Amino acid sequence: MMKIISTLKEKSKASLMVVLFIAVLASCSKKDDPVPGGGNPPPSNTTSAAKEITGLTILKSENANITGDGYFYKSGPKIYITIPLNSTLSNVKVNFSLSAKASIKVENVALTNNSGSLDLSKTLTAIVTAENGTTQSYTILAQTGIKEIDAMLYPFIEKYSIPAASYAIGKNSTESIVYKSGIGFADVNAKERATPDHEFRLASMSKQHTAIAIMKLVQEGKIGLDQLVFGTTGILKDFWPNVGAMSAKVTVRHLLEHTAGYTGDPMFNGTSATLDERIQTMLNSAQSEPGTKFSYYNMGYGTLGKIIEFVSKKEYGAYLKEIYGPAGIEVHLSSSSATSRRAKEAVCYPQGSSTAYAGNVEVFKAAGGVSISSDNLFKVLYSVDGGTIRPDILTPATRALMFTKSTVANYALGWRTGHSLFEGFYHGGNLIGTATFWIYGTEYSAAILLNSRSNETNFDTELIVLTNNIMKKAKELNL
Known part of the structure; x- marks a missing residue:
């Protein structure tokens, strides 16, 4: 009888040693290894909060009503767009680049593959929705113009928080204006766009x-x-x-x-x-x-x-x-x-x-x-x-x-x-x-x-x- 009890004790010790060994192995498992950059990888059920418009393209090859590719300047929640002169803004295909797994609506209309034909003659609101459901609103302000000149004005008014600018260039030999434009809002609350006809x-x-x-x-x-x-x-x-x-x-x-x-x-x-x-x-x-x-x-x-x-x-x-x-x-x-x-x-x-x-x-x-x-x-x-x-x-x-x-x-x-x-x-x-x-x-x-x-x-x-x-x-x- 004593021999049987001794044998059981030995088997019990052996089982305990196996359990402890498995626990040590588990504590050294790869799932807790450090990852590049430090920290642990997020749980597999985490959803993305990224909701940025990271870029956009407006291509002449996709739009018969514009005379060249479009230019854009993004500053926070504002996107300024210049389409070449002599273009029509009412039906322009715009391709947006977004954060991974985000989606976009423009004027409450969902875009397929982040692309759509938009009426750029109007001030537009775009809503980007992240994978986790949070949203970011963007205001899109487009116009026809000369991008080489507009590209100087867009960052200036944004840098100095200027709601609107009206600008013009004249050629003295012909005593005529060769380029004029207005950008931003002449009246912010009413979303009244500035034009060269606005008085300042x-x-x-x-x-x-x-x-x-x-x-x-x-x-x-x-x-x-x-x-x-x-x-x-x-x-x-x-x-x-x-x-x-x-x-x-x-x-x-x-x-x-x-x-x-x-x-x-x-x-x-x-x-x-x-x-x-x-x-x-x-x-x-x-x-x-x-x-x-x-x-x-x-x-x-x-x-x-x-x-x-x-x-x-x-x-x-x-x-x-x-x-x-x-x-x-x-x-x-x-x-x-x-x-x-x-x-x-x-x-x-x-x-x-x-x-x-x-x-x-x-x-x-x-x-x-x-x-x-x-x-x-x-x-x-x-x-x-x-x-x-x-x-x-x-x-x-x-x-x-x-x-x-x-x-x-x-x-x-x-x-x-x-x-x-x-x-x-x-x-x-x-x-x-x-x-x-x-x-x-x-x-x-x-x-x-x-x-x-x-x-x-x-x-x-x-x-x-x-x-x-x-x-x-x-x-x-x-x-």
């Missing part, structure tokens, strides 16, 4: 229009460039007959050239002061000898607006319409709020500010309150350029005066000049909710109008470089 607030590019208006009065003999502005013999003597000795020397030319010598600029000081009250503040400020020093000065152009209204006996905006009307040019003053804007007037969007509509447009209109489309902007340019194709508003002699550089700075009458990147005349504009730049070059001219501005350090410089680059590209493409 010009900010300080308004100063060229004030200069043209003044030169028109000079041309008509109603004022003189070297006529005094203040004091007992000045144009505005009825308003400011008694001024300081320095102010009594200020001429129309000094105001146009920013050489009146005043310090401090009350134009955009955030108060409710009237234009006349701001001019008085200017007259009370410290001043250097007029004509000896350049200092960019908005209030000087506010004063020029006062001169225009007093001499013409018309409101500033009405006088612009009078001189531009015969040339077929539409121009307005900027609206004072987003809700009061005109049809086809882009909404201004602030960055880092509560509103883009602070200040009284009636006060700063001659310094920064003009609103115009890029199309009409070029009509203005080619009505003062001295060309022979489009009738000019100004005579050759008056035009020559306007584009004559100051003796103390690279500034003519309302126009900057002498830039290191390009030849010709230029100006920019910058207010909360708007940024603009245009170049009147030697062969081509270019303008970019934006409905927001960025406070980032390089924004202004990059806008100048961009405007110059699209002008250079027009020449390179021989537009």
Whole structure:
């Protein structure tokens, strides 16, 4: 009996050793081996959350209604598309590349094999669904255009969070626009697409229009460039007959050239002061000898607006319409709020500010309150350029005066000049909710109008470089 018990104990130990050996083998199983990159492979039942549009193609070979392959630029949830000019956008086959195991719907219609014929003339919404059911929405904005130029604008407005841009390039020898386009949203909430017909607030590019208006009065003999502005013999003597000795020397030319010598600029000081009250503040400020020093000065152009209204006996905006009307040019003053804007007037969007509509447009209109489309902007340019194709508003002699550089700075009458990147005349504009730049070059001219501005350090410089680059590209493409 004892022998039987001993034998059972031995068998029990052997069985235990086998179990322990199997357990050790199991602990060394390959399923727990480290994988490349560290960590363990996911359980086999894990589903993918990837839901990206990774690319797309639009091929001429698949679309009889387009003149070349399409170009796209993707930035986050936005996809910009340029189809070559003279194409039809209403029925275009688009092939999407997606994350693995994802699917796509465009305007709630599922695409077969991630391809479909889309109406690219509309703003489209694409929804990509991952394998695990989560979704990502994309906005598709397509247009016909020149991809080499559009490709410069798309990344710029996305980098600086600009809702919309309107841009145009003109060829000076033909006094005509050779390319114009609008991208993004003139009204974000309404998803109103920007076009070259949309008006944008010009900010300080308004100063060229004030200069043209003044030169028109000079041309008509109603004022003189070297006529005094203040004091007992000045144009505005009825308003400011008694001024300081320095102010009594200020001429129309000094105001146009920013050489009146005043310090401090009350134009955009955030108060409710009237234009006349701001001019008085200017007259009370410290001043250097007029004509000896350049200092960019908005209030000087506010004063020029006062001169225009007093001499013409018309409101500033009405006088612009009078001189531009015969040339077929539409121009307005900027609206004072987003809700009061005109049809086809882009909404201004602030960055880092509560509103883009602070200040009284009636006060700063001659310094920064003009609103115009890029199309009409070029009509203005080619009505003062001295060309022979489009009738000019100004005579050759008056035009020559306007584009004559100051003796103390690279500034003519309302126009900057002498830039290191390009030849010709230029100006920019910058207010909360708007940024603009245009170049009147030697062969081509270019303008970019934006409905927001960025406070980032390089924004202004990059806008100048961009405007110059699209002008250079027009020449390179021989537009």
